[in-house]
Amino acid sequence: MEDRFKGIIHENSRILVAFSGGPDSMYLLYCLKEYKKRQPFELKAAHLHHGLRETADRDMAFAKDICNRWGVPLIAERADVAAYARENKLGTEEAGRELRYDFFRRNKAPGGLIALAHHLDDQVETMLLRLIRGTGLKGMEGMKVLEGDLFRPLLSMTKKEILSALAD
Secondary structure, three states, X not given: OHHXXXXXXXXXXXXEXXXXXXXXXXHHXXXXXXXXHHOOOEEEEEEEEOOOXXXXXXXXXXXHHHHHXXXXXXXXXXXXXXXXXXXXXXXXXXXXXXXXXXXXXXXXXXXXXXXXXXXXXXXXXXXXXXXXXXXXXXXXXXXOOEEOXXXXXXXXXXHHHHHHHXXX
């Protein structure tokens, strides 16, 4: 995992991990926490309570507990995704994405990176959706590991590989 961070994360790096508390973001946060032991850098996590799922309060409490136990500062906020979707005539998924990225960008350190737990399965899904929508060749490139302030170190791993690594 360490190779995924070399050349991108260094002593002056400021990384904000998008932390839902699900297995993908849990694995990413754990790997970054461990990498920080060998390569000091600023590490924080960010959790947005979407107000959509019945388990949202539990998810936020879990994120707070994990970050507290791992010594990772957590920034947590609540958003009313359903209301935002209605007000802006968006689907719930798109509204949630807009609010998440706004939240991450407002809370990342200047010059910092937002670490996202997108993996190979997400990449395939993204490319298929773009193909269905009629994208051109540029759209078929898919997500990149480093794209502006977005850092996706798990893009070459499948969900199955992430779950297997968590089980070890």
